[in-house]
Amino acid sequence: MYELQVEEMSCGHCVGAVTAAVRALDPQAQVDVDLAAKTVKVATAVELARVRGAIEEAGFPVAGAR
Structure with a gap:
């Protein structure tokens, strides 16, 4: 499991866009966004x-990842 810091998320649309971007790579991916x-x-x-x-x-810079 990866954890990424995505500072520019601010709304439900952002959550949907990030989730869709990940699932475009892997439709089975489990994505948990904590806004x-x-x-x-x-x-x-x-x-x-x-x-x-x-x-x-998708337009959301990743500040850090592990």
Whole structure:
């Protein structure tokens, strides 16, 4: 499981866009967005770099990931 810090999320639309970006890579991915904490937890077999890239391509810079 990866945890990414995504500071620019502010609303339900952001949550949907981030979730859709990850699921475009892996439709079976489990995505848990905590809007208040600005974190996204992703359970997937896809490499972290690809997940991070998909979120950033959706317009949400990733401040940190582990």
